[in-house]
Amino acid sequence: MDLFNLDIVREYGFTLLRGLSITVLLTLVVITLALVLAIPVALLRMAPNRLLRGMASLYVEVMRGTPLLLQLVYIYYVLPTLGINLNPFLAAIVGLTLNYTAYMSEVYRGGIIAVPKSQWEAAATVGMTEVAAFRRIILPQVLRIVTPTLGNYFISLFKDTALASVVTVQELTFVGQIISARSYQYFTIYTLTAILYLSVGYPSALFVRWLERRSRSGYRRAGRT
């Protein structure tokens, strides 16, 4: 096939792979941060204190009500005028984390509400403080409930990291754009780019499906169904 130029693959393959590694790194850093940070945000949204609750809600609604692309542009191009300078990679991490934390906090919130109130009460009657009850009794059940949904967020984050190209992070899509513009080999470069995304994205999707199946089975002794 003439369209697919193997010389170009040889010439730029390594560069694209480096882009892919940046994409994977970005995904892993952001998902780790968001998985953790979303929990306190969810709790703040349910806090008895109205001010805390209001601030958390405002944050979540701003993140959900504006485009992620704009959020990234804002952090990279607007914040410097306020004296906050972030390098591209850091700007992308901050932007993606803020955005995904907001969405994922809503998932956690739903999960926390789904655990029966009597679980908190039972924990209280065996002498646990609220913090202990949350950590030991509520959270493990919440994690089980939210795993399928958060797994899907993980997959979409992997693809959303492509937006980091607008703030010049040299991730896979950015690299693809640069070298295809330089070499005019759009077909080859972009096809290869898509294959590279898929080579990580598809196994990830299988992993998430496995997690989903596992989280849906009840709590039982090992080896029993």
Next chain:
Amino acid sequence: MIELIDIHKRFGDIEVLRGVNLSIAAGEIVCIIGPSGSGKSTLLRCINFLEQPTSGRILIENEPAYYDLEGGKLRRHPERAVVRARRKLGMVFQDFALFPHLTALGNVTEGLIYGLGVGGAEARDRAVRMLERVGLADRVDHYPDELSGGQKQRVAIARALATAPKAMLFDEPTSALDPELVGEVLDVIQDLSREGMTMVIVTHEMKFAREIANRVVFVDQGLIVEEGPPAAVFDAPRHDRTKSFLMRVMR
């Protein structure tokens, strides 16, 4: 050991408890009966502060528990103090409220380790002994989903007993059970009564209440209507409301 003084509890516009006075001596077994919606569960839940009374006082071992009254206003004690007071009471729920992600053993050790601060090995020993006591030595590693209703409730009793409470509170412990499983749970409670455990039991099992209770308390419309020894309340009720309730449930 437990004293409730003029307890009121309001949920929005509805006053569920309208001035309840109840005192329970150490070693006493009190059964609370009454129609559904009468406030009997709320009353029980006030004792360990799962419900916060709107007004009134709660004394446990002669000390104001959970909160102080300052000029008619309720001031909660700090959480540590609330938790400390609550530890004197074990609670068994209608729907078991076992921790589904933990085995029977884990359900019992969890409170010991993360509530009372007992070490892992000792917690395990104590938990095994408690599960033996309720006849579940062979179910230690089972998860709640793998247990029958009666077994679940017995784990819940073991979980409550393990924290060495001064008194046990039971909130309709057999209401969620299939009829053939009620007996095994009542037997365990019966055993506790022989060991001298102080107990407050909200129940619909009238026959059981008559057998086990030192005192039966009939609650209706947020008030204690009548109380006394089981023979008096069941065989010679003085109030019309008690009579009509007993007529309905004894059929």
